[in-house]
Structure formats: C-alpha cells, structure tokens
Amino acid sequence: MNIIMNTRKLNMRGEKMHAKDALESIRIYQFCAIELNLYLDNFPDDKNARDDYNKVSCTLTNLIHEYEKNYGPLTNFGSAHVENPRAWVEQPWPWENC
Amino acid sequence: MWYYVKTLEYPVNLKCKDLNMAKYLITQYGGPDGELGAALRYLDQRFTMPTGKAKGLLTDIGTEEMAHVEMIATMVYQLMENATIEELKKAGLAGHYADHRKAIFYTDATGNPWTATYIQAKGDVIADLHEDLAAEQKARATYENLIHLTDEPQIKEILKFLREREVVHYQRFGECLEHVQDVMCIKK
16 A cells, blocks of 8 residues: 555656556566467467466566556456556556657 | 457557558558458457367457557557648548548558458368468568558567567468368368
8 A cells, every 4th residue: 555655646757657667567578478378379288388378477467466556457347456447547548649 | 258458569659740651551450451350350260260279379369460450550540640631631641531530440551441351251261271371471561561661760660560470470370270280180
C-alpha cells in the first residue's frame, strides 16, 4: 500500500516515465512468451523451451500484477489481477501518443 | 473467448507527420495481404484443422495477427493525427477524408475496401496450410516494399519487427505442414 501511495505522489512526468518503463518490461516478456508459445505449439515436449516458457510466464505474471496494482488493469472482463474500472477508462489507450 | 491487453505488442510512438506513408501503410490493415485478412483467415481455418497442434497454432498465430492489426492502425492514426485538410488534399487523401474523415478504415493503399475474397478456407488442411505459407510470404514482401518507401528510421524499425514476425510464422506453418503430413502417412 505504501508503494502505491508513494507512486501516486510522484508528479505526472515521474509517474508517466515509471509506468512507461514498467510497460516496456511487460512488452519484452510478453514477446518472449508469444515466441515460445508458437514454438511449443509445434514442439510441446521440448524440455528447454518448456523451462523457458515457465520462467518467462512466471516473471510476466509478476510484472503485470505489479503494474496493475500501481497503474490500473491491462486486461478486461475480470481477468486483471487488480480491478479498477476508473483506471481502465482513464489510463491512456495504446494508440495514443505520449 | 478473447481478452484485450491494453498495450501494443511492439511500441509505436510516431511523432512525425507522414501522410504519404499513412496512405501506403493502410494496405497492411485492410489490403489483400494485410493483417486483418491474416487474422481472419487463420481464426476461420482453425475449426477444421485435423490435429490439436494445428488448431493451437492457427489460434495463436491468428491472435498475434490481431495485435499486428492494432499496431498498423496505431501507425496510421499517429501519422495522420495532426494533418490539416490542405495537407490531406496534397497527399491524395481527400477521398479518404470524404468517406472517413481521419478514421482508420479497412482498405488497401488505393482505397479499395477489404473483402473476404482475399482469403479462403478450403476445409482441406494441405490446401489451407499452403495458403497460409503463401500469405506469410506475401505479407513479408509487402513489408519490404513499405520499408523501401520510407526514409524514416522509426517507421522502418517497426516495419522490420513486423516483417520478422511473418518469417517466424512462415517457419511455424512449415513445421505444422510436415507434422500434418506425418500424421496422414501414419493413418494410411
């Protein structure tokens, strides 16, 4: 809770930068997960790829959880770790230049 | 069932105004070898795939293509965002303005609307996967054409990412074709 309060106290620019960095990490792990997922569709028994997929998916889950706690939901229909209907509509949309 | 994820697969933050590129890029949104066609083709063909692996691959690649649809739309939106009517006219986008103002719409680079005749579902896994392989190569070639049409490094970088994805999808569809052929041989 303290972490959230402190983040909220940051000025707009500080908060935006922080959210941007957090989102960038999520994007990187999300991409690894996509790539491993497609590979594992064809080779579901590949031990190395399965281990990597588990690791990547675990880190991705934690990063998303942390982001959603601080800035608002990344997914809809009840699938966010932390629901926040106001942040869902007020946080900028992906096509909006920032 | 699908969930939306409120972020792009790859960042798009274009501050430059480039109406000519916006006009060309739209073909990867609603053109014959564009991302919308790709997504709809795979998400449609998957129903009659013969194996779980093939159903999984078409579901997952089809879903990734939806993320590419959103990336292309974002590029076009940002490149046109601050354009004046005079600038739109000069770039040959007055017709677009008449029909859509600055909305993003599913057309090719010369304004022809997207049509389901761009895609096929044959109900024959060999025919469908060959279409998918060809589709990835045609999309790859379109991205290369678009890369040739711009000098803007930021635009090139995003297009190179998308081009690379077509190459990866082609690889995965090729593996899937081999797998399906193996299964068919065993059945015989």
